[in-house]
Amino acid sequence: MQEQRRGTPSIILLHYHLRPGGVTKVMEQQARALDALGYPWLGLVGHNPKGIPGFQTLERLNYDVYLQDSLLDEERRYHNLSTDIHRAIQAWKTSDSPVIIHAHNVTLEKNTALLPALQRLQSMGYRFLLQLHDFAEDGRPQVYSPEDYPQDCHFAVINSRDFRALMQAGLSSPGLHRLPNQVSPLPLPAPREPANNPAPAGSSSSGSLAQSLGKSRLILYPVRAIRRKNIGEVILLSRILEDTALAVTLPPNNPADNQTYRFWQDLVRSLDAPVQLGAGEQWAFEDLVAQADSFLSTSVQEGFGFAFLEPWTIQKPVGGRYLEMVCPDFEHQGMNLSHLYTSIRIPLSWFNTEKVRQDWLGENQKRIHAFYQVVAKNPDNQQNTLQALELLLKDLPDRWSRLVQDGTLDFAILPREEQAAIISRLSPDNRADKDHLLALNPQLAAWPLAGSAPPLHQGAVAENTRVVTTVYSAEAYANRLSRVYSQVLQDHLEHSISKTSLLLSFLNPEGLYLSAM
Structure with missing residues (x-):
């Protein structure tokens, strides 16, 4: 010492x-x-x-x-x-x-x-x-303690x-x-002397990942492909972005995520989509970072949000889904995240709305019932919590109605099977549906990471880099x-801490994404 x-x-x-x-x-x-x-x-x-x-x-x-x-x-x-x-x-x-x-x-x-x-x-x-x-109240009833905090x-x-x-x-x-x-800087490969130190296979100097997928630009999603990372949305973006390959670095290491991961692998293969899942198994992470033109996050849940910050340490932009749970903190520090999208709206006519409604109601009911059962084991001083959970159950149908009141639903709320059907629908020769999707989601057409849109202003890149490298x-x-x-x-x-208040703060039915189940 x-x-x-x-x-x-x-x-x-x-x-x-x-x-x-x-x-x-x-x-x-x-x-x-x-x-x-x-x-x-x-x-x-x-x-x-x-x-x-x-x-x-x-x-x-x-x-x-x-x-x-x-x-x-x-x-x-x-x-x-x-x-x-x-x-x-x-x-x-x-x-x-x-x-x-x-x-x-x-x-x-x-x-x-x-x-x-x-x-x-x-x-x-x-x-x-x-x-x-992390909070047990945030959808984890199996670790919710009956003890006072x-x-x-x-x-x-x-x-x-x-x-x-x-x-x-x-x-x-x-x-x-x-x-x-x-936030620590992302690693970059050390400079090499080509004559004396040839690049190994699988490095950026032996050809690029984007080129191997028939594209000229690479967007990198540096995460493990677990369910809450919303991998289906990555594949959807590959149908929209022009001349762009997308890569997710690592497979899941939790057996509970393996089935969903294999599902997306099969879809990528069947569509011959310009997407590489598990790119970090074939390429050094530093080389993928160096190759990336920009970075991506499609996650629906984060505790802190490293993926929104780390790429700016090497002056590369991050695009994707804006998360209300973390992004306002970064904006408060001075970052410009106006290029992120808040949702991808899908017409109700494109999927089995009644089945998705039943799935959404069922998963929310299951989650609320699980907390109810834990609380009911120790009912002393917990009557307010039990009553609040009962009211929340009754309110679920109205909450669903508000989610779809404009005739659309956020893509991330859909279960993977419905997501896959929509991705398949947006084939390269189906220009009408692609145009319809972009009309519903104009922020995607104007997205700075898309090859057809103007790039993010260098002043914004410099300011975001400054914030991350100083504040964090x-x-x-x-x-x-x-x-x-x-x-x-x-x-x-x-x-x-009032455990009733804390539980109700996190137990938000609108925040349930079937894609993450």
Whole structure:
């Protein structure tokens, strides 16, 4: 442990695990920020598969499914867990400086002992910063905890949508902090000396991906092709954009997404569409980044939205679907995202409207019923929640009617089979339907990433690049983190979260996309 400046807090970074993923990436960035700030820190996690330095493993922090003591009585489990955390901190500390436990995603019920363990640690005098990246209320009833969430402590979120939801649920602004993620520059290939270092097969120097698909321009979607990334819309765009190939970098790594991925692979092959799924399996990521003329996001759900920011670090534009949950934050910082589209309207006559209506109602009913069943197991002080869920169920038909009142529906709401039928309908020789679609969606015809439209103004590219490389830089992130920790030490809070309000903030039927199911 490094020598500590007087008055500097000791930080404990705490999470269930360090498996590859978004939270692990953030925690590694926080560790580097703390090193830069000179703050002593210790990581406590339930599993550290890659042996990331600075993180100590406490097995009782892991998910319940991996724990041998998950059959013990609840009181004994949380007492054991809180004792493990306390002992690890005390064995590590070398001064009497204040300790802040910066814990991640604790409201997801992945370990049923964690919330009561934190309550016990709070009674022992520990201060908390609880950073919430994901919410069980956001369509994940299987990890919705019946426990009350921690009270009278500080919380942090990564976007303004979550900030507003928690404010409406009862938190006060001194104890709720925006902590947007750090954005690192995208990698580019190192310069090569052609005579001495010929390019390997599958690199940009041995021919381009766009050329292999018979096009001159490449739009890259640098994600895993999981369902919420809305891959059908990528293929739809390939039927609209001129002289443009599209590529998605990686296949899914979750078996639950494999069937949908194979469905889209089969469609691309059958249509001979200029789309490469899993391009990163054949090309180095750096070479794909270098080849890309621009980048794409068609996702229907994001927590932070790296895909909207990272390409600007190398002065390449991003196009695609505007997400209300993250994009306003970027615009507030000064980015110009006016070229993004908010939806792709499809005429109701192009698909089986009644079947889609029944599917949409059924999936929403299933989701609401799942939360109802969890809440009903602990009905004390939950009657308001149960009544609100019942009203939401009754209101579903009216909400559907409002979605289709103009005679169209957003393409992303459709299930994959209906999406595929529409993509197939827009064949190269069906000019009439393509013109009709563009008339309904004029922003696509004028899209700066389309070969037939004027490119995005260089001033907008330069300004977006400036915002991303300054507002979301490593230095800016470390400064934000330091300010939040100072407030955690200074402010004594009395506030709590209304779980009813929080659930209703996220349980938005209009935000259900059948393409992501």
